Amino acid sequence: MQVPLLDLKREYAETKPAVDAAVHTVLDHAKFILGPEVKQFEEKIAAYTGAKHAIGVASGSDALVLALRACGVGPGDEVITSAFSFFASAGSISRLGARPVFADIDPRTYNVDPASVAAAITGKTKAIMPVYLYGQTAEMTPILEVARSRKIRTVGDAAQSLSSEYKGTKAGALCDTECFSFFPSKNLGCAGDGGMVTASDPELADMLRILRVHGSRPKYYHKITGYNSRLATLQAAILMAKLPFLDRWSDARTAHATIYDRELAGVGDLELPYRMPGCRHIYNQYTIATSQRDKLVACFEEKQIGHAIYYPVPLHLQECYANLGYKAGDFPSCEKRANEVVSIPVYPYLTEAEQAFVIQTIKEFFGK
Numbered sequence: 001m002q003v004p005l006l007d008l009k010r011e012y013a014e015t016k017p018a019v020d021a022a023v024h025t026v027l028d029h030a031k032f033i034l035g036p037e038v039k040q041f042e043e044k045i046a047a048y049t050g051a052k053h054a055i056g057v058a059s060g061s062d063a064l065v066l067a068l069r070a071c072g073v074g075p076g077d078e079v080i081t082s083a084f085s086f087f088a089s090a091g092s093i094s095r096l097g098a099r100p101v102f103a104d105i106d107p108r109t110y111n112v113d114p115a116s117v118a119a120a121i122t123g124k125t126k127a128i129m130p131v132y133l134y135g136q137t138a139e140m141t142p143i144l145e146v147a148r149s150r151k152i153r154t155v156g157d158a159a160q161s162l163s164s165e166y167k168g169t170k171a172g173a174l175c176d177t178e179c180f181s182f183f184p185s186k187n188l189g190c191a192g193d194g195g196m197v198t199a200s201d202p203e204l205a206d207m208l209r210i211l212r213v214h215g216s217r218p219k220y221y222h223k224i225t226g227y228n229s230r231l232a233t234l235q236a237a238i239l240m241a242k243l244p245f246l247d248r249w250s251d252a253r254t255a256h257a258t259i260y261d262r263e264l265a266g267v268g269d270l271e272l273p274y275r276m277p278g279c280r281h282i283y284n285q286y287t288i289a290t291s292q293r294d295k296l297v298a299c300f301e302e303k304q305i306g307h308a309i310y311y312p313v314p315l316h317l318q319e320c321y322a323n324l325g326y327k328a329g330d331f332p333s334c335e336k337r338a339n340e341v342v343s344i345p346v347y348p349y350l351t352e353a354e355q356a357f358v359i360q361t362i363k364e365f366f367g368k
Contacts, residue, residue: 003345003354005306006185010349015242022237034213035233041240042196045180048243049162049172051198053205056231057212060159060181063195064092066229067177068127070199070207071153073098077126081157082112083316084334085131089157090315098126100324102316104331108274110134110287110341113333114142121146127153132161132171134310134343135187135253135284136276140166140174155179162188163250165280172198177208182239187253187284188246190235252348253283256355260286260346263359268292268366271340285310286346292365293340299365300342305358308343 012019026037038056046054057063073079075097081089083102090100103116110133117128128147130138137158147154156178158164158171165171172178180186182194199205210217215226261272271289275281287310290296300307314334316326328335344358 001354001357002304003306003350003358005308005343005345006347007349008184008189015245018241018244019238022241023234026234026237032233034230035236037233037237037240038231041231041236041243044240044243045172045196046198049170049178049198051173051178052200053198053202053208054172055197055199055205055208055212056236057195057197057208058229058231059193060179060183060195061088061092062227062229063159063179063181063197064088064129064155064157065095066208066211066227067155067179067197067199068092068096068098068129069211070197070204071127071155071176073126073153076124078122078124079127079129079155080117080120080125081129081315082131082133082334083314083331084110084311084337085133085157085315086159086311087315087318088159089129089131090318090321093129099124100315100321101125102314102326102331105334105337106139107333107337109136109139109276110337111136111138112143114139114146116331117143118146121150121152125150125152127155129155129157130175131157132159132164134273134281134287135161135164136273136281137161137164137166137171137174137279139276144174153177159183160186160284161282162186163246163280164282166276167278173200176201177204182235187250187282188239188242190238192232192235194231194235194239196231249348250280250282253286253346254281256346256350257281257283257286259355260344260359264288264362267363267368270362270366283346285343287341287343289337289340290342291340293342296362296365297342299361300344303357303361305361306345309341310343312338314338
């Protein structure tokens, strides 16, 4: 049996009527740049997350850059973020001429350790960027407390966590700004690149709207330099058509995760995903950890089971950041996890037979 890590064709089969109608509506009115669907989708995301404002941008990576810029980050500033994340988390900081300052993770959640964040604060710290990895927010209470006490901005990297919740508050309404990606593999994905920034401060929101159109207001009048970073009308229309499915998709991922939790408990040295009490994990990835990761990956390849390693090289050990002076051993938890983690299929359209095959394969690998 061949089991894909993700199959977007299955998703499209269900959403096709709504998506096709939305696309044809845009093609008919031909307002391809900041057309009415962009504003409508922004309003729906603001309402969904509980944020006061949502600003559509061209990608999740751009969302991080614009959010940091709106928070005043620039050359000479420092921004603290996780050493265990997709490159865009750190790359967005570097693109503004600021310095990424890395922190270690909680090995249970894979998210940044609040104590490590607090220890990294200096007089140059302009912002803290907690990453909500794999579909679960970071432990936000201590992070927000230390940020507010030091008057430091918070920019949540929520690229993988739309519809997750932290103690009753949805991702999108926790930090000063929070950034989402609509890359096709996300829980809510478009047909290409797309992103969103949420904010509750109207001044931040206003700055974000100016930054995404080259820094102009009105058009052709520029008080600041900005970016060409607008969520395409076609993508907004597709996302709006798919949004009503999101909670059901997240629930399906959670149901699959619950089966894995039950069936894989106590198997070998596997460590299964940890759910923080009182929080909603929406499993953009179901990530397991084992000291035999590379051998297990070879088994998956032989059995044609989709899998991915997010992320094999911590950010502080990336070649492009050698100049920052970090070395192996600086962040032991993220370095250990980088050698142990592998994500397995959990997407909403995974069949019962496919999941059973994945579970059987893992059990047989560990001699169960």
